[in-house]
Amino acid sequence: MSEQQQAIDKALKTKAPKDVVLAFLYNTDKSRVAIASEKLVAEDAIYTSLNFNNPELKQIEPWAGTSTGRDVYIYTFSNVGTYWTIDDFQITDILAEDETVAVFGQFTYTSVYAKRTFTSPFSIKAIVKDGLITYFQFMEDTYASAASFRVSGEWTIQQNADPKLNFTVSETTAN
Template sequence: MMMNEAQAAIEKAQQTKAPKDVVLAFLLNSSKELVQNGAEQMVAEDATYVSLNFNSPELKQIEPWAGTSTGRQIYIDTFSNVGTYWRVDDFQVSDMIAEDSLVAVFGQFTYTSVVANNTFTSPFAIKAIVENGQITYFQFMEDTYASAASFRVGGHWVIQQDTDPSKQFNVGE
């Protein structure tokens, strides 16, 4: 994405204030290099951000942005961290649906973890609410197992989801 295209998306969103345009402008400006400007232009100061779940202290240790947070800065921090923890190999929006202030976005991305060098591809879904030309709520869902596992450098889990202990199995090494 060239900076001119990203900035043009912001300018269009500021003119139309259409929820679909606002969310698209933010997504086009969500790279590590552009997210501060994108958030300052497209995200309300007190916006809510829900990443992957509502509250999981264990996942938050792996992915610090996980859970529910408030404020524009969390958008900047989250998308900057994504660009620090992973190399963004691909990010594609396949569908955007808007009704009144609600926007749904679907697509897929491929990331490679910088330290462990593990690559994964995940579908994603976004629920966004836009009011007065700014995002006030943004919920991002992905294959959380795959994203957290991309940081795995060793170890395994013993899984038992059945009362029969013979059905126990290992995941990982």
């Protein structure tokens, strides 16, 4: 039996929030996320990815924002595995208190088409009730993840009332 399946079996047996979240995270690759979601995610679970509602970011990362339903989990994690190669994913800390689980770590992804690699910290807040994830909020360095798709262009930045202090950020100035 695989380590991923063992994690699911343990979560189904204990229903402990920490076990449920870990089992889900161990099974988020494209080939397993549907199975994990069916067993570990409530049918009406809420998923908040990166922000509550940002239409511009949603154009870049279509799963961004808040959505409801088990299928959102499958859609999100399947697409992550389509848009990026997952080079590394490390959980450094996991804390659980009652139904709430907090997970911290870092990951390194490479965009499939632009071939840009980035490393980001991540944090997750999850709520588990009766052995099922009912809420999942995933936060990361959204600027780095979106920029991994950049193939050209620049932004003019104004952080100050004085427009003379404006500057541009582009592929060549980012390094």
